[in-house]
Amino acid sequence: MSVFAVAPDKCNFCGMCAIECPAGIIVIKDPEALPSLADGGEAMCMNCGHCVAVCPPGAIRLKTMKPEDCALVSTELLPAPEQVEHFLLSRRSVRVYREDPVPREMLAKLIDIARYAPSAHNSQPVQWLVIEDTKEVKRLTGLVVDWMRSLIKESPWLADLLPLDLIVAAWESGVDVIMRDAPHVIVGHAHRDSASAQNDGVIALTYLELAAYSLDLGACWAGFFHFAATSYPPMLEALQLPEGHQCLGAMMIGYSKHKLRRIPLRNEPTIIWR
């Protein structure tokens, strides 16, 4: 089967697929002809599915995507603008977690939503490592502390800036200000050869954080964990990411102990209008 096929009995010849295709590879040779792929189009198709998504009668299928497998957008399920605004403004980083674990199905749900994040050229390079075991989160946090200790020795100016000595001292006194005793951590990773992976990873993790909030879970970016996971060999070894992969970011996950009741103020935007 070609990468792109049109059901002749369903196509209404509206031409929207050709207009919508971001690669411009769908052609309609004459008004009565079915849409088809331009010469060389197969190689240029990025499987984004916009042709499938826009086709009113569901006449188009891709090798990887049948219209009947693609859920219809439900306008009733879409939140109103003020709901979206309130949702985005009220999301907070959660740093105080309950001890009880999050069921695997919910962790999987977060990733299932995050895979719909935009990615450059629809490359979808982000893969996931879920540290479900809280003891393992602790062990990895211990390695982040070791990385901090090495940085204090090797780059004291940077260590002072962060300030790592206080974080290490807190850890030594039993207080975890690195992973905040979060029961789980979700790591986004991708092959080093993926040119857009850094951006794609941040966007996918942002989707994941928002999905967590929608499911009443707490989440917080794990910046120190990410630093250690990209630069500290014992941490790289412990993570055992697939060959050639790099860590793109990490998210603490758990149930929030507190309800954050107000929306704190943020800076006014700096905007240049032209």
Ligand SMILES: Cc1cc2nc3c(=O)[nH]c(=O)nc-3n(C[C@H](O)[C@H](O)[C@H](O)COP(=O)(O)O)c2cc1C
């Ligand atoms: C890339 C990135 C890394 C972060 N790393 C940490 C971290 O290591 N520990 C932490 O407690 N918060 C971390 N945060 C959360 C920020 O401190 C937080 O987003 C900011 O203070 C604003 O608060 P809010 O998310 O509740 O609006 C990080 C956020 C981002 C975007």
